[in-house]
Amino acid sequence: MFCPLDCWDSCKLKVKSEKLKVKFEGDSITPYLCWKLNNYFKFPSETTPKYNSKNIMLNETLDKLADILKNKGPKRVLFVKGSGNMGIMQNVTKLFFENYGATFAVGSTCDGLGEEGIIKGRGKSLILPTWIIKNAKNIIIWGRNPYVTNIHLIPMIKDKFTVTIDAIETKTAKNSDLFIQVKPNSDFYLAILLAQMVIESEQYEVSDNFDEYKKIVFSYDKKDLMKKCGINNEELMKLFEIIKQGGAVLTGLGTAKCKECWKTTWAIDSLFYMLGYFGKKDRGVAFLGSSGYGINNPFSMNHKNKVPLWDVNLDDYEVVFVQAGNPLVSFPNRHEWQKLKNKTTVVFGKYMDETAQIATLFIPSKDFFEKKDVRGSYFHEYVITNEKCKVKNEKCISEYELTKFLMNEFGFTGLKSEDEYIEEILNADLEKTGDEIYRKRVFDKPPYSDGFFTDNGKFKFLNEDFEYNKKPFEIVTAKHDKALNSQFQRDEIIYINPNSKNIMLRWVTENIPEKRVVFTENIPENIIYAKGGSVINEFINCKGENAYYEIH
Template sequence: MSSNNNVACPMDCYDTCQAEYSDGLVKGSKNNRVTNGKLCVNFASLLKQEYLQTAKYNSEDISLEQGLEILVDKLKNTEASRTLFYKGSGNLGVMQSASKNFFSQYGSVLTKGSLCDGGGSAGIEAGRGSVQNPPIQDLIDSDVIIVWGRNFSVTSPHIYNLVKDKTFITIDPIKTDIAKKSELHLQLNPKTDHELALMLTRVTYMNRLDDEEYLEENTEGNDWFFDICKNRPLVSYEVTTGVELNDVYKLFDIIEDKTVSIVLGLGVQKYFEGAQITRCIDSFATFVGIHKQDCGGVWYLSDSNYAYEKQFEYKGKNKKVAIPTVDFSHYDLVFIQGANPVVSAPNTKFVKEGLEKTFVVYFGTTFNDTCEYADLIIPSTEFLSKDDVRLSYGHEYIAISNKVKEASYNSISEYDLANYLIKEFNFESLKDKDEILNYYIENKVEYEKFETFEFIEDVEIEPLYKNKTQENFYLITAKNKLSLNSQFEIDNNVYLNSATNFKDDDKVKISSPYGSAIFNVKINDDIKDNCAFFFAGNRFVNYLTPNKDDEDTFSAMYQEVLIEIELC
């Protein structure tokens, strides 16, 4: 056990908190600029979690040794190509990828794509060449922050605290917490973010707010992009986006002669053409000059592994399946690590039916909804009892997590499990644990500003509003302050505007082409009247979402759906 008492939050959020452990207490580290001595609600909730204490087989308690023996026996008696390795984001430490190395060598089918950020990442990369955020100081030094499709003060409370005195503009269908703190809120219709970006670009050009010399020397395709923007009259953008031109001019009044940052969320890209949508927004940012500033820029969910060598990579020829389309019933054994697909994956009915038809191994720290379908449960060691490094996708700082307490004898870390299985199958050994950890600790990745930006030159996006009627609604999801995905305090309600004529606590049946479920109504006029809003982690919302992948990245497109609501 290390004498160093630093620990890192392993959870899937932007802030990546660093903490200190002392005499059984965990407190925020003042040595970490982002954490700044404070813990967020989710980190505090994590510390209260009840961890799995024993392995289980067919719902009966067994020893860890028995669980590992059963796993080895099943793997040795199952054709590798009939097994699936399915890893979630329950713990984002770098050591969590050790187990993937074993299953890659073994020959399992792996997943590709993302349930989270895939489309948006592809859009950012297409324009800039990589998905790397500017240094956090550039956000701190900007005058105005445009929060686009991200409830910044809720999803990134530590980063928000560094910039909370700035001027904010919010672009979002929902009047979020950050929208209420903003000088201007553009409450656009869902899946019209690209149209708003085109509208903003056109106004930029009309008012000569672009820098022609910069665009000529540092970008490619800006003329093509502007041609797309001017193909429609401004009034048509007003109609489809729901944003009035007067409010667009207010935005430009606020940002005039100011350094600007755009904090871009995941909501804008949860669609079939998510990459194109995000690329349109980033193209607007370049056209208006945000990327040429000495500070400011566009922040998305950064590639935390950018420029690092993957320490567990095994270059095999494993078949890969798109993660949103996975049919679990196609496999004789499914190994699920740190994930809860029964709640988090699209098309819940399809997921459950698939899990019922296969042998499920669940490897994680806590009992979740997916465990109900597990034949074998192997407890993973909690984050306080193993060494790890956490890279951040919200800022450039890494967080070190040292082993500060002894692990339960009935749990095993991801690295130790991989080593155990590798030895049982006589595969190629992993690198030494300390060598891997020291690699990340000793190598600091510096931000590399892109030299040339490539504009999107062709936009082909099928709007949802073309098929929308007065009777159906857009489906919108966002993070809850008191939960993180399917962890902690889960809210299973649907939130509707009072203009819909539904009432508090009405029981409604909500249907889509993919399924239906019963919800309790909560009225909230922060919700646009054409939207039905659900908090992430809602145990029923994914009965409504499509288990299909987007056009570019094999990733989920949860909001590519219109839903119908009727009283029960």
Template sequence: MNSNNLVACPLDCFDTCQAFVDEKGNLKGSKEHLVTHGKLCVNFANLAKEEFLTKAYFEDKEISLEESLNILVEKIKATKKEDVLFYKGAGNLGVMQNSVKTFFAKYGATLTKGSLCDETGSLGLELGRGGINVNPPLEKLINSDVIIAWGRNVAVTSSHMYDLIKDKTFITIDPIRTKTAKISDLHLQINPKTDHELALLLTRFAHMENLEDESFINEHEGAEWFFDLAKSRPLISYEETIGIKLQEITKLFELIKDKSVSILLGLGPQKYYEGAQIFRAIDSFAAYIGVHNKSKGGLWYLDDSSYGYEKQLVAEAKNKIALPTVDFSKFKLVFIQGTDPVVTAPNTKKVIEGLQNSFVVFYGTVLNETSKYADLIIPSSSFLSKKDVRLSYGHELKAISNYIESKNENTITEYELANFLNEKFAFEKLKDEEEILNYYINTKVEDYSFIKKFEFLEELEVESLYEKQKENQYYFLTSKRKNSLNSQFKIDNYLYVNPCLGFNNEDEVLLKSPYGQTKIKIKNSEDIKENCVVAYSGNKYANYVTPFLTDEAANSAIFQEVLVEIELS
């Protein structure tokens, strides 16, 4: 295959596909890429069909790219550094996307820290592993016997990786009866925010079944303290709080006994204030039964894909604020790159009000809900017309992008924009683009997934949502679906509930929480647990009710740390 025809999927998902352009100009999945394996998923196919932005706008009037760049420079120069905010999303995860951030860091603007996505869970893993979060090699997943999909709808959110393991024994742990749950040998439909309790209960059963990994336990610290946590309450007490029967736990151990086990962790279990502790409890259970450091199996999450590489685009900002609680109104100039905070950030009402009180620059490839509030829109070049490298957080493979179509002359790449601004402000130019890309393409990092240092969780302080729940309140869950990715593509704006709640399809209801309220339409589904309601990612109403707060340790969003009420409107 001609490497010049390769193109990496830039989307924010586990699989990180690689495609190529055939002789007829069609985009096809790369057969040489183990995960993609010759297929394109729905979201990559949708991305290839997108109508990309090719015009710049100022105050809703079309202008030239040159005019838009000049306005940007004038606005930055006229604004004090402390009044400028750079806000970047994950609409494109190529390494070159950080180019613009380096300029704003040098300029002295405020940048963000934390995440709307995964950093709470990542911190939980790092706290137990000496500061490292790296997934095991894919081979260990493929060769394992049993897959535990813990809060991860693998068949949908990792469809390519699922194809590699679909013949395995599956166990799903999830409040929602997902596609993966439906094809699993066992589904533990637990109550939300009880994953840490389940980890402790499983540890008790592992001890009773003599399934401890004595070698790993003896080589690392804290296992006795962790087991003390696990045996601190009667077994039967878990049934009511977790929402499953002890017989189901017995079935789980029948399925995993004498088998190699892989745990695929999703985002859901860590979308809480104590999300890091919850993940650390799960990881400690995994260590207790011998999942780590084996020839088969392991634990996979969103790992630090850049670990082992020397950072080529450095953005050291003096001022940073937590991403989930950004108050846009406190900044006179807001530069937004590749994201849609009106839909994806907590407290939509506050986000909109803040944007309305700032000068907003929107830099991206497609228009969205946030671009409606932009004063200046600058079109970014599409992923098909720029070079990049994608490092995957789902596996160790990387994907390469080359030019496969001519760049629209009315658009500008991230690297070009960064150097344009560097020149205008007399800053040093970035490293040569080819030098940066070749470093990532040619550098082979060693496998850092072997856990040399591990400390079992010894203390656990999690405030349970079930202790606060009133009779008319429901757990609010956010989840990904097949035909959309975050706020991209085919968006579903319904609230999904179990039919036992008594609503009709298309009923308009008032969804309320302590953080806000919104009107939304109902769809019934038997797949939703009776005490839960679900809004899929990209739902433009969902974040009117989510907490404008961060977790306890990682400056990250806690979308599910909320109970909601529903009233017919």
């Protein structure tokens, strides 16, 4: 069985059911569990359906949902899916809403912006299999904090020389052999600075767009780049010597927070392509890799009706169906999502969170251990399956069961059985390595060793310059070890240095309640640091498909 939470580790679990209670234990590739799973049942889910906040029976809930969808019509219905559960079967609901003709809000609150840059160069964003990480001499962690977000990486790298590049001195930074502290949103400039040094060494690999890339690289003055990054020459030379030796470069969301930062992930890839990091057994570069690569997704589709998530205008819709998400807290553009309070909002999920509390109709979903499913990982090369744990639950409904009801109610055909979908997902080149766990054989070889997923199979160098206007102060958001998105125990504090510029201190005073502010000199000046978005998302406004974190 797998943990469904949206994090790197994609833990394999043992689930024990004793006296009507369920208990989790680590298993196999993930022998221990994080705080969130160890305390999972301290945050009880809501198991009673509700209509206008009043308890009703599940069959009444389903009838009301069908009536709402029949009476309003598809053009006025918006489908929004969060990432509360990463199982592939969670997407089966899309089959009904696509047949029905609803509009899908398409985009990402998380890795979409950084992935955009990866795709520009490589064509696809693949993981770096764990055996390559274990082979690597050095580990370069760039904009990522695995001591909080990826705890099963730590044993793999504990005996290696580790470099962390980050704007904040995280726990990972404190446990590294070398910490390079950069200014927020300056990672592009550091990648360009290092690229200058690589090209000047006259030992590098080239590919498509290299001449354009080289012009961009040398359009910057070295001293100006160092100033933009906030690093000194000694730090720069140490870092350069290490990356020349080779290693595993593990980048995270910290590299892709501003609107222009898709160019940052592309610039980092371009730097390490020159150094020969791709397609090798002892080195590589990985962002959040595609968890679906190497298995099948029967629910992948190009929606007939869709709108970029951050261009949604809720005035265009009467009904909003929210699955496994809490837009009122987790989404930027909060002014827009506040309109859910005046819509017919249907929430299909586990928790009575802020969005569920204002919903017209709340449909409780079964927990992950109560249904069959499959998931991959954006960190490791394994695929894990779920079998239903024997817990009787007649108040809640699974995603497949809800889809089956709606397909029948509307007379739509083509829905396969649950087992057929599971079989289709697993009908790939997989090696069964244990109970409920498979390894993707596609990662027997290093990623990209047979070429890239571009039109001609070649890597594409960065060919667009970074157009970022320096702000008087910056936002830095990170994960909290006891929360995930809006779930579990949130940290609803922002942290600032009291010696910051008056313009930032004044903004904080005018916009953030005093009880939500902690002053600390452990944070660099002129940075608003938030562990999660529950407070700061109120002031973040985005456009397009992929979220970015800037105050305008």
